[in-house]
Amino acid sequence: MKKFVLNLVCDDSAGIISSVTSYVTTSGGNIIESGQYVDLDDKRFFMRLCFEINDSVTLKAFQKDLEVNISYPEMVCNVYDLSIKPRVMIMVSQLGHCLNDLLYRYSIDQLPMELVSVASNHERYKSRVEHEGLEFHYLPITPDTKPEQEAELLKLIDDENIDLVILARYMQVLSDNLCQKMSGKIINIHHSFLPSFKGGRPYHQARDKGVKLIGATAHYVTADLDEGPIIEQDVKRIDHAASASDMVAIGRDTESQVLAKAVKLQLERRILLHDHRTVIFQ
Numbered sequence: 001m002k003k004f005v006l007n008l009v010c011d012d013s014a015g016i017i018s019s020v021t022s023y024v025t026t027s028g029g030n031i032i033e034s035g036q037y038v039d040l041d042d043k044r045f046f047m048r049l050c051f052e053i054n055d056s057v058t059l060k061a062f063q064k065d066l067e068v069n070i071s072y073p074e075m076v077c078n079v080y081d082l083s084i085k086p087r088v089m090i091m092v093s094q095l096g097h098c099l100n101d102l103l104y105r106y107s108i109d110q111l112p113m114e115l116v117s118v119a120s121n122h123e124r125y126k127s128r129v130e131h132e133g134l135e136f137h138y139l140p141i142t143p144d145t146k147p148e149q150e151a152e153l154l155k156l157i158d159d160e161n162i163d164l165v166i167l168a169r170y171m172q173v174l175s176d177n178l179c180q181k182m183s184g185k186i187i188n189i190h191h192s193f194l195p196s197f198k199g200g201r202p203y204h205q206a207r208d209k210g211v212k213l214i215g216a217t218a219h220y221v222t223a224d225l226d227e228g229p230i231i232e233q234d235v236k237r238i239d240h241a242a243s244a245s246d247m248v249a250i251g252r253d254t255e256s257q258v259l260a261k262a263v264k265l266q267l268e269r270r271i272l273l274h275d276h277r278t279v280i281f282q
C-alpha cells in the first residue's frame with residue numbers, strides 16, 4: 001500500500017466532503033486522515049485527504065479518473081503520491097544554523113525529501129555539504145552580475161529537476177522572473193515576526209523599536225520582499241538588556257525550528273494556498 005494526498009480548494013457548497021470521500025473510497029482508497037475548512041468570508045472550501053491505496057494504482061491514472069469524476073466551481077485539486085519524495089535545493093549565504101539543522105534532520109530521515117544540492121553565494125559551507133555527500137554549487141553574485149547568477153541558478157534548478165528551494169538564510173533578493181517561475185516552490189526563513197521588520201537587519205530594527213518579543217517567519221517567496229504567504233511563525237521573549245547580537249543568538253534556534261516545521265508541512269502536502277494566505281491541516 002502507498003499513501004496519496006488529495007488537496008482540494010473550490011467554492012463551497014453542501015455535500016463536497018461526502019462526494020469526495022465516497023469517490024476516494026470507491027476508488028480503493030482507505031482514508032487515514034482528513035481536514036476541512038470553509039472560509040465564511042469568501043465561501044471558499046478547503047480539504048486535505050490522506051489515504052492509503054494499492055501500489056498498483058498509479059498517481060497519473062488516479063488524477064485522470066478524478067478529473068472526470070470530481071468537479072466543483074473554481075476548483076483547484078492536486079493529488080500527490082507521498083512515496084515520491086520532492087527534490088530539494090537548499091540555498092544559504094554566510095549564516096549556517098538553518099542549513100546545519102536541515103542537514104541533521106535530513107540525516108535522521110525526519111524530512112521526507114530528496115536533498116539534491118546546496119547552493120550559495122559564498123564557499124563557507126562547501127566542505128560541510130560535500131562531507132554529507134551532496135552537490136555544492138558556488139554562485140557568487142554582485143549587483144552587476146545578478147542576472148547572470150540567477151540564470152545559472154535557474155539552469156541548475158531545471159537540470160536537477162528541483163521541486164522545492166529552501167532559502168536557509170540566503171541573503172539575496174530573488175528577481176520577479178525567478179519568483180514567478182518557482183511560484184509556491186520557494187520557502188524562506190525571515191528572522192523577524194512578520195509583518196514587523198521586513199528587509200535586512202531585522203534584529204537591529206527590533207532593538208531600535210524596543211520590542212519585547214522577537215521571532216521568525218517561514219513564508220513562500222514572492223517578488224515582494226518578505227510579503228509572501230506565511231506558513232509558520234514563532235516568538236521568543238526578550239528584555240531591554242538584549243542587544244542586536246543577543247537577539248541574533250536567541251533567534252538562531254527559533255529560525256531553525258520554524259523553517260524545519262514549515263518544510264515538513266510542505267513535504268507532507270499540508271499547506272493549501274488561499275490568495276495571499278495559507279490554510280494548514282496539521
Ligand SMILES: Nc1nc2c(c(=O)[nH]1)N[C@@H](CN(C=O)c1ccc(C(=O)N[C@@H](CCC(=O)O)C(=O)O)cc1)CN2
Pocket residue numbers: 167170171172173174175176179188189190191199200221222223224225226227228
Ligand atoms: N524576491 C524575494 N527574494 C528573497 C526574499 C523574498 O521574500 N522575496 N526573502 C529573502 C530573505 N531576506 C529576508 O528574509 C532578505 C534577504 C536579503 C535582503 C537584502 O536586502 N539583500 C541585499 C544584499 C545583501 C547582501 O549582499 O548581503 C540585496 O539583495 O540587495 C533582504 C531580505 C531572500 N530573497
